[in-house]
Amino acid sequence: MxxxxxxxxxxxxxxxxxxxxxxxxxxxxxxxxxxxxxxxxxxxxxxxxxxxxxxxxxxxxxxxLPTRWVKAIAAIGFAVTAIRLLWFEADSTQSEEA
Structure with a gap:
């Protein structure tokens, strides 16, 4: 170590x-x-x-894990989080307006 x-x-x-x-x-x-x-x-x-x-x-x-895998997992995790935040935020804003 x-x-x-x-x-x-x-x-x-x-x-x-x-x-x-x-x-x-x-x-x-x-x-x-x-x-x-x-x-x-x-x-x-x-x-x-x-x-x-x-x-x-x-x-x-x-x-x-190899460094390349850790970077790929982190990138996918951040992308999924960003998409969920943007997607669900837009959905909740539209449902509140209705």
Whole structure:
């Protein structure tokens, strides 16, 4: 296992996820909590664990599948998601107007 690549991947995923769902969950929980430290530690731990699992799973998949397959699967996944978002958004807009 390439530890430099693992560390770089982990740091990249960690930084990209900082302002994501974890931040919104921490803000929502801190409004009702008496212990802000517990909310912070819980959110930080969850983010670290999610980032770690993402990096480990990605590294494992890269060892099993060829790079070309991973790129093709990712491209197909993004294309399907984009088509579904565009297609169903147009359908829901038309049904609301009727």
């Amino acid at each position: 390439d530890w430099n690549l693992l560390g770089l991947s982990f740091a990249t995923v960690f930084l990209s996820e900082l302002g994501d769902k974890s931040q919104l969950a921490a803000i929502a929980l801190s409004g009702n909590s008496k212990s802000l430290r517990a909310v912070f530690l819980g959110a930080a731990s969850a983010l670290l664990l999610a980032s770690f699992l993402g990096v480990m799973l990605g590294e494992g998949v890269s060892q099993i």
